[in-house]
Amino acid sequence: METPEEAALCFPHINTSCRRRTGPYVETMLTYTVLSCITILTVILNLLVIISISHFKQLHTTTNLLLLSLAVADFLVGLLQMPLLLLQNQGCWFLGDVMCVVHYFLAALVFSVSVGSMVLISVDRYIAICNPMFYTTRVTLTRVKLCICLCWIFSGVRGSVIFRDVLKQPDMYITCYGSCVVVVGFAEGLVDIIATFLGPILIIAVLYLRVFVVAVSQARAMRSHVAVVTVDRSQTVKAKKSEIKAARTLGIVIIVFLLCSCPYYSFAVAAESNLIGGPTSGIEIWLMYINSSLNPIIYVFFYLWFRKTIKYIVSLRILQPGSHDASVL
Numbered sequence: 001m002e003t004p005e006e007a008a009l010c011f012p013h014i015n016t017s018c019r020r021r022t023g024p025y026v027e028t029m030l031t032y033t034v035l036s037c038i039t040i041l042t043v044i045l046n047l048l049v050i051i052s053i054s055h056f057k058q059l060h061t062t063t064n065l066l067l068l069s070l071a072v073a074d075f076l077v078g079l080l081q082m083p084l085l086l087l088q089n090q091g092c093w094f095l096g097d098v099m100c101v102v103h104y105f106l107a108a109l110v111f112s113v114s115v116g117s118m119v120l121i122s123v124d125r126y127i128a129i130c131n132p133m134f135y136t137t138r139v140t141l142t143r144v145k146l147c148i149c150l151c152w153i154f155s156g157v158r159g160s161v162i163f164r165d166v167l168k169q170p171d172m173y174i175t176c177y178g179s180c181v182v183v184v185g186f187a188e189g190l191v192d193i194i195a196t197f198l199g200p201i202l203i204i205a206v207l208y209l210r211v212f213v214v215a216v217s218q219a220r221a222m223r224s225h226v227a228v229v230t231v232d233r234s235q236t237v238k239a240k241k242s243e244i245k246a247a248r249t250l251g252i253v254i255i256v257f258l259l260c261s262c263p264y265y266s267f268a269v270a271a272e273s274n275l276i277g278g279p280t281s282g283i284e285i286w287l288m289y290i291n292s293s294l295n296p297i298i299y300v301f302f303y304l305w306f307r308k309t310i311k312y313i314v315s316l317r318i319l320q321p322g323s324h325d326a327s328v329l
Helices: 025-055 062-087 096-130 132-138 141-162 164-168 186-225 231-270 279-302 304-314
Strands: none
Touching: 025 062, 025 279, 025 304, 062 096, 062 141, 062 279, 096 132, 096 141, 096 164, 096 186, 096 231, 096 279, 141 164, 141 186, 186 231, 231 279, 279 304
């Protein structure tokens, strides 16, 4: 029989074990249930986005490739990061020191990719709205693929630099058996906040402010000339409306991302130490992760093509020959 003191330990038979964070049973089970549902929803919805953009040829556009990169990062959050964070919910880590470092390295990787994708999406919408005549020549599939690859490579290098010490010695900051914490130096933390949060926010804000001003002026121009346009002109107007709608939708995605990420970085700036994985950072991290499940939900409400592709996938019509050529736009 375990004593009450042993039951409060992560590893009851190890004297150096960390203590388990306990709470009311009903509250704990409710939390696990809700977070588990969010995890499953994140995986399924982002997998639908990945399949949709990858399978249907009509969706192989430059903007959708950026959405695909973002969806892959969000999918990895739901598949890897959320379950691992659930395991750590009571302050106990059962997968060893090496997996602890890998866990935080992957978290840094996918977050950096998400931020990079947001910046690339902002640049894409800026060129499409503000310089539409040069969009097809400047923004090509090859260049977008190259930018996405560089984004993932940069994110991997960034994670390797930040966690270089703990990657060499995974148990460097372990104070008790069963804990999973990482300490980032002040200089590295400051540079990281500027490079992966404050800097991208400034870029996104400037670009979208310009996009908003131009989109408003274009919308007014289209309304003033809508009664006298020719057939060709009406097609141009329709194209401009489509670009503006895409900018609005992706703007909502970016705003939601910033709202979900700000609490975590505000906590990181206000904290006296650069401890990652501390007991008080769980809510902020979950809020940041929940953003990964909100992105595809936004697509459902604003993208007709996503609703069509979901019907194809759920009804298994996607398995029929020639389904990749189906009209979903």
